[in-house]
Amino acid sequence: MSILKLGVAYAVREEVGFEALVEAPLEKVLDMLTELGFSGIELNIANPMKFDVKRYRKAIEDRGLQVPVISTGLSYLTYGYSLTHSDNEMRRRSIEFFTKYAEIAHEFGCDRVVIGLARGRGDSPQALDMLRDSIAKILEATEGLGTILLLEPLNRYETKLINKVSQFVEFVKSMGCPKRIRMLFDTFHMALEERDPYTALIQSRDYLGYVHLADSNRLAPGMGMIDWLKIIAILKAIGYNYFVTVEAIPHPSFEDMIRVASATLRPIIEMLG
Numbered sequence: 001m002s003i004l005k006l007g008v009a010y011a012v013r014e015e016v017g018f019e020a021l022v023e024a025p026l027e028k029v030l031d032m033l034t035e036l037g038f039s040g041i042e043l044n045i046a047n048p049m050k051f052d053v054k055r056y057r058k059a060i061e062d063r064g065l066q067v068p069v070i071s072t073g074l075s076y077l078t079y080g081y082s083l084t085h086s087d088n089e090m091r092r093r094s095i096e097f098f099t100k101y102a103e104i105a106h107e108f109g110c111d112r113v114v115i116g117l118a119r120g121r122g123d124s125p126q127a128l129d130m131l132r133d134s135i136a137k138i139l140e141a142t143e144g145l146g147t148i149l150l151l152e153p154l155n156r157y158e159t160k161l162i163n164k165v166s167q168f169v170e171f172v173k174s175m176g177c178p179k180r181i182r183m184l185f186d187t188f189h190m191a192l193e194e195r196d197p198y199t200a201l202i203q204s205r206d207y208l209g210y211v212h213l214a215d216s217n218r219l220a221p222g223m224g225m226i227d228w229l230k231i232i233a234i235l236k237a238i239g240y241n242y243f244v245t246v247e248a249i250p251h252p253s254f255e256d257m258i259r260v261a262s263a264t265l266r267p268i269i270e271m272l273g
């Protein structure tokens with residue numbers, strides 16, 4: 001039995017958009033995941049206030065799958081809310097959404113919520129201060145649940161706020177290293193930003209709370225230049241023991257993407273993980 005579990009990211013919303021996320025009927029996706037040996041599904045929820053927890057819980061639990069994290073980037077892409085928005089009301093709504101995301105995560109029996117694009121693009125000089133302030137407010141509001149916030153370094157084309165592992169470390173240190181902020185390491189973003197993404201992964205070991213897998217071109221693992229044996233070997237060596245979740249462009253289709261990802265990763269995880 002491997003320690004690492006394989007997951008896939010899934011977009012929960014009606015409108016079609018963000019190409020890196022999945023747009024396919026839930027039940028069909030869950031059946032395919034079960035068949036291909038996945039253990040979990042990450043839910044990226046555009047509007048947590050309208051999310052039907054019961055329906056999702058039943059469909060997911062009926063198949064013996066888990067929800068490793070709740071992710072949040074679609075709230076920014078759909079409504080424009082962000083943790084660093086210059087408009088106080090938009091920032092307040094973003095924080096309110098995060099509090100609700102934490103409650104939803106708790107209902108799925110997981111304690112982790114992602115801060116990716118919902119932190120905003122970082123265009124204003126006050127952005128880092130606003131991010132610290134917003135995160136402090138979310139930590140306070142979710143203290144009773146013990147929610148862990150997974151802050152994800154993203155590549156420079158998506159945000160100016162925290163693009164590398166070293167910038168993540170600097171940021172959490174500036175907040176006094178709260179135990180409930182951990183890093184989400186995304187192989188696609190780090191292949192773009194770091195001199196060497198493998199070394200960067202090793203350097204993230206003390207902070208690592210979650211991992212996204214996509215190849216160097218954001219296609220399925222196995223369709224680009226990343227050395228997956230090396231990535232999984234490092235995760236094992238640094239003692240990471242949670243989900244590795246595929247978040248790749250569904251090309252040529254979602255089903256093809258998860259088939260390739262499973263064919264690439266499962267043998268390595270079974271051998272090493």
Ligand SMILES: [Mn+2]
Pocket residue numbers: 116152186212247
């Ligand atoms: Mn990601």
